[in-house]
Amino acid sequence: MNSLWIFPGQGGQNAGMLQNVDKTLRGHVEDLLGLKLLDTDSAYQDSVQLQVGIELLQVAQVNAMQAAGLKPHLVAGHSLGVFAAAYAIGSLAQDDLFRVVKRRAELMQGAYPQGYGMGVVVGLSRAEVEALVAQVNRPEHPVYASNQNAEDQTALSGELAAIDQVVTLAKANGAVLARRLKVPVPSHSPLMAKVGTQLAAAMADVTLQKPAGIYLTNYSGRAVRQVAPVREDLSNNLAHPVYFEAMMGVAHDYEPDSIVNFSPGRPFRKVLGQKFGDLHQVNLDQMSVSDAAFLLTKWERGTY
Amino acid sequence: MEKMHFNYAATQPIERPVHIGVVASGDLEVIMKPTDKKESELNIVTGSDGFKEVWQNVLNRFFDRYPLLADFEINDFGATPGVVNLRLTQAMEALKDEQ
Amino acid sequence: MSEERDWATHREAKANKLSAMSSTIDGKFAKTSDAKAILEGLIAPGDKVVLEGDNQKQATFLSKTLASVDPAKVHDLHMIMSSISRPEHLDIFEDGIASKMDFSFAGPQSTRVSQMIADGTLKVGDIHTYLELYARLYIDLIPNVVLVAADKVDRDGNLYTGYNTEETPVIVESAAFHDGIVIVQANEVVDKLPRVDIPADWVDVIIPADEPYQLEPLFTRDPQNITELQILMAMMAIRGIYEKHNVQSVNHGVGFNTAAIELLLPTYGEQLGLKGKIVPNWEVNPTPTLIPAIESGWVQSIHSFGGEVGMEKYIAARPDVFFVGKDGTMRSNRAFGQMAGQYALDMFVGSTLQIDQYGNSSTVTNGRLSGFGGAPNMGSNPTGRRHSTPAWQSLRPDNDPLGKGQKLVVQMVETFGSNKRPVFVDSLDAVEVRKEAKLQNVPIMIYSEDTTHIVTEEGIAYLYKTSSMAERQAAIEAIAGVTPVGLRSDPAVVKDLRARGIVAFPEDLGVNRNQATRSLLAAQNMEDLVKWSKGLYNPPAKFRSWS
Structure with a gap:
C-alpha cells in the first residue's frame, strides 16, 4: 500500500x-x-x-x-x-x-503576547511576495514570507502593522486576495x-x-x-x-x-x-x- | 462573488438576442441583447473575485477585434481567459450565421 | 625492448568477474535470492551502469536490488538512464551507491531531481534527448554494466521483449560488443519464446524477477477529459495545417490536443473530404484514441517507440497497420522510432508548458526539472535531411535558390494553463532553472527557429512565413490572448498579418467555433473506444469507470 x-x-x-x-x-x-x-x-x-x-x-x-x-x-x-x-x-x-x-x-x-501574527497573499508567486516583503521588513517592524501552501498562496509572519503594509502592497500589485489570518503568533519565521x-x-x-x-x-x-x-x-x-x-x-x-x-x-x-x-x-x-x-x-x- | 460593469465603444449593432455557454464550473454564460444605446454595456457576475484586470484585458481584446454593439450579461463560474474568449466569439459567430 | 600492450583488458576483466561469480550463475541463470550478491559481485566502484529506466518499462526488480547493495562494495557509480522514473533511481544517490547521472527524461521524478541537484546530492553529467543518449552509449558513455528487463527468456538465454521492446536492443548491443556485462531480469522462463528479440550471445546473466517489471499506460488519454477549447484547436490544426500542407507522415506528442485531433479525423476530417488524402503513415505509440481513425480507414501504418498497456489484442488483430512479428505480437523500438521521427516525418505536433515571446518553448518550470525525452528530437528540423515530400517542400523559402524544405513542427497550447497562469511569457522559467541546476545551457525543449506553427484557441501563427524576429514576435502576440506577451499585440499589425496569411483566426480558416463541441469527437469516452475496437481494446483498471 x-x-x-x-x-x-x-x-x-x-x-x-x-x-x-x-x-x-x-x-x-x-x-x-x-x-x-x-x-x-x-x-x-x-x-x-x-x-x-x-x-x-x-x-x-x-x-x-x-x-x-x-x-x-x-x-x-x-x-x-x-x-x-x-x-x-x-x-x-x-x-x-x-x-x-x-x-x-x-x-x-x-x-509573542501581542501585536504579532500572520497573513496570507493569494495570486502572486513566492518571488513576487518576497519582493514586497523586502520593501517593508525592518528590524523594528519585521515581516517574512512564510508558509507556501500552494504555488500562488504564500503566508506572511511578523508584526501585524508590517503585515498590513505588505497586504496593501500585494493588493496594489495584482494579488487576488490578501489579508490577516486569525493566528496570534508569527509562526514559521x-x-x-x-x-x-x-x-x-x-x-x-x-x-x-x-x-x-x-x-x-x-x-x-x-x-x-x-x-x-x-x-x-x-x-x-x-x-x-x-x-x-x-x-x-x-x-x-x-x-x-x-x-x-x-x-x-x-x-x-x-x-x-x-x-x-x-x-x-x-x-x-x-x-x-x-x-x-x-x-x-x-x-x-x-x-x- | 463579484459584480463588474464595463462600457465599450462599438460599431456593429446586433439584430437579435443570443445565448451561448453553460452554467458549469470552469465555464460561463453569455447573453447578448440588441440595444438602443451608443455603447455596449456589460454586466458580469463571477464567483472568482479579484480578476477585474484580467476581464478588462479579455474584453479590450474582444472589442478590438469584434466591436459588437449590444447589452451583455455574463455569468461566470471560474472560466479561464481562453474559455471566456471562446464563448464571446461563439456568440459573435452565432449572430453572423443567421445574418 | 618495450613491453607489449595488452589489448584485451576489458575482455579479461569481464571474464574474471564472471568466473568469480561462477558458483552463483548456472549457465547464464542466477537465483532470484542471489540478485544482491550478483550485483555486488559484477558491478565495480566507479562503473558506468545503464539501468532500464525506459520511458515506459522499468526494470523494477533490478533497481530495487541495486538500491539495496552495500555502498562499501558498490559506490560512485556513473548512471546512464533514459528515464529517471522511480524513487530508488534517486535513493541510490542519497545512499552513496551512485554519484553521477547522465539522463534524458525525469518527468516522474522531476521535483525530487530538482531538489537533489540543488542540494548537491545528485551530480548531473548532462541532460540529453533519447537519441543523443543512445548514441553516446557507443562513443563516450560506453557502459560497463547494463541492467535490463525482458518479458520472457528461454533456457538458452534468448530474450523476448515483445510490445515493450523500447530501447532494450540499443542498450544491450552497446555492452555486448564492448565487453560490458549484460544482466537481465525476466518475468518468466519458458521452453520456447514467441520469437527472439535479443539473442542469447548478447546476454551474460539472467535473474528471474520476483514480480513483473513495471509498465505504465502513459499514452492513454480518456476522451472524457477533452475540452471544447482543445476540440476547436484540433479543428484549426486539421484545416489550417494538415490539409493546407498535405501532411502524409506525422508524430503526435502525447497529450489531449493530439488526442482530440485523432478523434476528429473520422468526423471533422471526413466532413472536409480528407480521408485517404492525409496522414496514412505514423510514428507514434499505439494510443487508443487512434482506434476510430484506424477502423475508419485513415491509417496505413504505425511504427511505435513502445507498447501501450491494454492495446495488445487490438494490435495483434491489425498486423497490416502495426509492426507485428511472425508470432503475432508487436515489436517496438525507440531508437529506430526516434530516428524515423527525426528524418522520415513531415510533421511533429506537440504541446508545452511555456512559450516565450520569441517562440522558444520549455516544459521545465521552477522546481521541476523534467528533462527532454524525445521531444527536441521530434520537434526539430533535421538539416541533414535531403529527400523531399510535398509537406516538407511547402515550407521551402521562396527567395533562396539553394533553399530546401523544412519539417513542420507545431506547438499547440491554450494561452493559459490549467493552473491559470499564462503559457506565453516574456522569459522562460527555464532561464532560472539553468542557474539552479547548474546546466551549461538553458534547457529549451524546442527552439523558435525550429517551430513552424503555433496553434492557440485564438488561431494559428504561421511562424515559418515570418521574415524577421520582430514579425515572428508580432505573429505570436496576435494569438497569445491576454498573456503579458499577447497584451502587446497591435490591432493594425494583426490585420496586416492576417491579410498576408501569417496569422489565421478560425473564421479565416473557415472553422466554425460553434461546431467545436464534444459531440464532434468520434469517441467520447473509454467505452466508445472499446466499441470502436470491437472489444479488442482492454483499458487498464485506472481508466475503467463503468465495469
Whole structure:
C-alpha cells in the first residue's frame, strides 16, 4: 500500500472534536500531562489545550487506522501536524509526542503576547511576495514570507502593522486576495528561532527511530528517510516556512495511490487537487476510520 | 462573488438576442441583447473575485477585434481567459450565421 | 625492448568477474535470492551502469536490488538512464551507491531531481534527448554494466521483449560488443519464446524477477477529459495545417490536443473530404484514441517507440497497420522510432508548458526539472535531411535558390494553463532553472527557429512565413490572448498579418467555433473506444469507470 497520510496543524479545530476519541487514550494522556482536556471553544484559546487536543485527535485516528491493518508509505504534517506524522511513520513514540507537544505549546504561548501574527497573499508567486516583503521588513517592524501552501498562496509572519503594509502592497500589485489570518503568533519565521532552540533542548532526551517509510519535512520540503532531518523538523519547524507545496510536489514523485486526510478540517483541498487531480482520497474529518479503511482496502485491491 | 460593469465603444449593432455557454464550473454564460444605446454595456457576475484586470484585458481584446454593439450579461463560474474568449466569439459567430 | 600492450583488458576483466561469480550463475541463470550478491559481485566502484529506466518499462526488480547493495562494495557509480522514473533511481544517490547521472527524461521524478541537484546530492553529467543518449552509449558513455528487463527468456538465454521492446536492443548491443556485462531480469522462463528479440550471445546473466517489471499506460488519454477549447484547436490544426500542407507522415506528442485531433479525423476530417488524402503513415505509440481513425480507414501504418498497456489484442488483430512479428505480437523500438521521427516525418505536433515571446518553448518550470525525452528530437528540423515530400517542400523559402524544405513542427497550447497562469511569457522559467541546476545551457525543449506553427484557441501563427524576429514576435502576440506577451499585440499589425496569411483566426480558416463541441469527437469516452475496437481494446483498471 502506497498511501500518503496528511496531518493538518491548527485552524480546523472545533468544540467537541474529541468526543469520539478513545477514552482510555484520552485518560492516559490527561494523566501523563497532568491536565484535563476541556474540548470547548474557550479552552481552545489556550495553546496547550489546542495543541494537545489536536494531536490527541490525530494519534487516536492513527491508532485506529493501524488497528485496521493500515499504514502509510509517506507522511506529511503541517506545522503542529508533524508530530502525529512522525508518530505514524514510526519515528516518535506516543508518550514522547504528548510531552513534547505540551512543551511546544507552553513555549509558543509566552513567545509573542501581542501585536504579532500572520497573513496570507493569494495570486502572486513566492518571488513576487518576497519582493514586497523586502520593501517593508525592518528590524523594528519585521515581516517574512512564510508558509507556501500552494504555488500562488504564500503566508506572511511578523508584526501585524508590517503585515498590513505588505497586504496593501500585494493588493496594489495584482494579488487576488490578501489579508490577516486569525493566528496570534508569527509562526514559521525567524522570530520563532528561540522557541526552536528551547524545544530542541527539551527533545534532547527523546529517542527517534528511522522512519518506516518517507517523512516529508516542513522546513525544507524534502522527502527524507533518516532521523536527523525528522528531529530538525520537530524541534525547529516553527522557525522556518512550511514548504507544503514542495512537500506535495515531491510526494507526487512517489506516486501514492491514495491520500488520507487526518482531522481537523480540510485545509489542503486546493493544493491536493492541483497536485494529485482526482487521486483517491479519504477525509477522516468527515468519515469514520472503519469506512475509510474499507475504501482504502478496496482501492488497493484495484476494484471500484 | 463579484459584480463588474464595463462600457465599450462599438460599431456593429446586433439584430437579435443570443445565448451561448453553460452554467458549469470552469465555464460561463453569455447573453447578448440588441440595444438602443451608443455603447455596449456589460454586466458580469463571477464567483472568482479579484480578476477585474484580467476581464478588462479579455474584453479590450474582444472589442478590438469584434466591436459588437449590444447589452451583455455574463455569468461566470471560474472560466479561464481562453474559455471566456471562446464563448464571446461563439456568440459573435452565432449572430453572423443567421445574418 | 618495450613491453607489449595488452589489448584485451576489458575482455579479461569481464571474464574474471564472471568466473568469480561462477558458483552463483548456472549457465547464464542466477537465483532470484542471489540478485544482491550478483550485483555486488559484477558491478565495480566507479562503473558506468545503464539501468532500464525506459520511458515506459522499468526494470523494477533490478533497481530495487541495486538500491539495496552495500555502498562499501558498490559506490560512485556513473548512471546512464533514459528515464529517471522511480524513487530508488534517486535513493541510490542519497545512499552513496551512485554519484553521477547522465539522463534524458525525469518527468516522474522531476521535483525530487530538482531538489537533489540543488542540494548537491545528485551530480548531473548532462541532460540529453533519447537519441543523443543512445548514441553516446557507443562513443563516450560506453557502459560497463547494463541492467535490463525482458518479458520472457528461454533456457538458452534468448530474450523476448515483445510490445515493450523500447530501447532494450540499443542498450544491450552497446555492452555486448564492448565487453560490458549484460544482466537481465525476466518475468518468466519458458521452453520456447514467441520469437527472439535479443539473442542469447548478447546476454551474460539472467535473474528471474520476483514480480513483473513495471509498465505504465502513459499514452492513454480518456476522451472524457477533452475540452471544447482543445476540440476547436484540433479543428484549426486539421484545416489550417494538415490539409493546407498535405501532411502524409506525422508524430503526435502525447497529450489531449493530439488526442482530440485523432478523434476528429473520422468526423471533422471526413466532413472536409480528407480521408485517404492525409496522414496514412505514423510514428507514434499505439494510443487508443487512434482506434476510430484506424477502423475508419485513415491509417496505413504505425511504427511505435513502445507498447501501450491494454492495446495488445487490438494490435495483434491489425498486423497490416502495426509492426507485428511472425508470432503475432508487436515489436517496438525507440531508437529506430526516434530516428524515423527525426528524418522520415513531415510533421511533429506537440504541446508545452511555456512559450516565450520569441517562440522558444520549455516544459521545465521552477522546481521541476523534467528533462527532454524525445521531444527536441521530434520537434526539430533535421538539416541533414535531403529527400523531399510535398509537406516538407511547402515550407521551402521562396527567395533562396539553394533553399530546401523544412519539417513542420507545431506547438499547440491554450494561452493559459490549467493552473491559470499564462503559457506565453516574456522569459522562460527555464532561464532560472539553468542557474539552479547548474546546466551549461538553458534547457529549451524546442527552439523558435525550429517551430513552424503555433496553434492557440485564438488561431494559428504561421511562424515559418515570418521574415524577421520582430514579425515572428508580432505573429505570436496576435494569438497569445491576454498573456503579458499577447497584451502587446497591435490591432493594425494583426490585420496586416492576417491579410498576408501569417496569422489565421478560425473564421479565416473557415472553422466554425460553434461546431467545436464534444459531440464532434468520434469517441467520447473509454467505452466508445472499446466499441470502436470491437472489444479488442482492454483499458487498464485506472481508466475503467463503468465495469
